[in-house]
Amino acid sequence: MDNGSKRPRILAVASGGGHWMQLMRLRDALRGGDMAFVATHFSDYRQSIPPGARFYLVTDANKKDWLRGILLICELVRIILRERPDVVISTGAAPGYFALRLGKLLGARTIWIDSIANVGRMSLSGRLVRRYADLWLTQWEHLARPDGPHYIGAVL
Numbered sequence: 178m179d180n181g182s183k184r185p186r187i188l189a190v191a192s193g194g195g196h197w198m199q200l201m202r203l204r205d206a207l208r209g210g211d212m213a214f215v216a217t218h219f220s221d222y223r224q225s226i227p228p229g230a231r232f233y234l235v236t237d238a239n240k241k242d243w244l245r246g247i248l249l250i251c252e253l254v255r256i257i258l259r260e261r262p263d264v265v266i267s268t269g270a271a272p273g274y275f276a277l278r279l280g281k282l283l284g285a286r287t288i289w290i291d292s293i294a295n296v297g298r299m300s301l302s303g304r305l306v307r308r309y310a311d312l313w314l315t316q317w318e319h320l321a322r323p324d325g326p327h328y329i330g331a332v333l
Contacts, residue, residue, distance in 0.1 A: 184211045188262035188280065190253075192237060192270035193218030196292055199268040199332045201225050203290075213260050215253070217272055231260075238271050240301070250275050257283060268292060268332070274302040281309045288312040293331055295320075 187210035191200040212230040216222045217237035235252045238245035265280030266288040267273025277287045289310040291303040313325040321328035
């Protein structure tokens with residue numbers, strides 16, 4: 178860690194709804210780190226983060242709206258340069274995918290936990306992020322493979 182403290186800087190990223198709920202289920206596991214959270218949709222998500230953690234709201238984007246995607250990437254670049262995370266973790270969707278890619282460029286360790294909603298196969302973001310995730314996880318045991326994704330349990 179090069180942030181001058183003994184606590185790793187953790188950037189936790191998710192889109193809204195179920196992705197955010199699953200990320201919040203991991204809050205206690207992230208305690209002890211210098212935490213920042215990134216979400217889309219609702220600023221009231223700020224109320225669910227631990228005291229002392231930072232919160233950023235970003236644009237919601239998907240593969241059909243490339244202009245919003247560019248805006249999202251710019252917002253994430255600014256956040257990642259400000260936060261300089263040691264670890265980037267996401268439970269899914271476009272913000273998590275881009276955050277992992279950008280974090281990896283700056284030397285962060287990366288963790289992808291695919292949403293429990295993806296029972297039949299990994300999400301598109303989950304499949305695309307595979308090369309950039311140091312730890313690539315699924316919440317469905319039957320989707321696990323020896324070369325990943327790995328299964329170590331479900332968040333929900």
